[in-house]
Amino acid sequence: MPLPRAILFDLDDTLIRAYAQPEEAWRRLLGSFAEPLGAHDAPAIERVRAAVMDEARTLWTDQVAAAKWRLDIPGARRLSTRRALARLGYDDEALADSIADAFTEMRRQEYRLYPDAHATVDALRQAGVKLALLTNGASATQRAKIERFDLAHRFEHIQIEGEFGQGKPELAVYRHALERLGCEACDAWMVGDNYEWEVVAPQKLGMCGVWYDPFDAGVPVTATARPTRVIKRLGELVE
Numbered sequence: 611m612p613l614p615r616a617i618l619f620d621l622d623d624t625l626i627r628a629y630a631q632p633e634e635a636w637r638r639l640l641g642s643f644a645e646p647l648g649a650h651d652a653p654a655i656e657r658v659r660a661a662v663m664d665e666a667r668t669l670w671t672d673q674v675a676a677a678k679w680r681l682d683i684p685g686a687r688r689l690s691t692r693r694a695l696a697r698l699g700y701d702d703e704a705l706a707d708s709i710a711d712a713f714t715e716m717r718r719q720e721y722r723l724y725p726d727a728h729a730t731v732d733a734l735r736q737a738g739v740k741l742a743l744l745t746n747g748a749s750a751t752q753r754a755k756i757e758r759f760d761l762a763h764r765f766e767h768i769q770i771e772g773e774f775g776q777g778k779p780e781l782a783v784y785r786h787a788l789e790r791l792g793c794e795a796c797d798a799w800m801v802g803d804n805y806e807w808e809v810v811a812p813q814k815l816g817m818c819g820v821w822y823d824p825f826d827a828g829v830p831v832t833a834t835a836r837p838t839r840v841i842k843r844l845g846e847l848v849e
């Protein structure tokens with residue numbers, strides 16, 4: 611597939627590994643709270659993990675609430691952990707908050723750049739492709755990741771939900787980035803791991819939606835739109 615004039619990249623769980631595979635992360639974290647939780651075997655930990663993730667899912671399913679909470683992920687995590695613990699009969703919001711905050715910190719420490727991210731982005735730039743970074747979330751949180759992983763100078767345009775005032779999948783978000791790159795939708799790809807944000811919405815504008823599926827999850831069964839292309843490694847973009 612020939613390269614397009616422009617590519618818009620997602621950040622979280624596309625260029626960097628950030629929030630993927632939460633089950634394993636929660637199990638590990640809750641294991642370190644076994645004592646205060648009084649959860650002394652795997653099924654007890656599993657019960658808490660299931661409740662916490664279930665409450666998080668409920669919170670993130672509400673699109674309006676999600677747009678607000680994306681700008682305060684630690685706050686969202688405290689709320690869903692409080693709800694989960696209350697549901698299980700714990701009357702201890704301070705414990706819920708310290709679990710939520712420990713999870714936030716553990717995730718932050720474990721952010722990793724995908725091994726081929728810099729090389730792929732740099733090769734695309736050298737090939738003359740105009741590049742933008744399009745990320746949802748709060749300015750401070752996302753800027754810290756961009757700084758930590760040396761990404762700022764690699765992109766012609768960086769657009770963060772908390773700074774722009776709107777996030778994916780609002781169509782204005784992609785339109786603005788295309789305008790800044792001076793590129794038509796039909797000459798651009800969006801690359802990322804979120805099916806709705808990086809395949810469905812960009813395709814509505816006539817862009818190509820390239821879905822990044824590093825864990826081989828497969829196209830969601832409920833998907834109505836087909837991705838233009840599926841990649842399992844970023845390096846496939848320049849091969």
Ligand SMILES: [Mg+2]
Binds near residue numbers: 621623624803
């Ligand atoms: Mg993502």
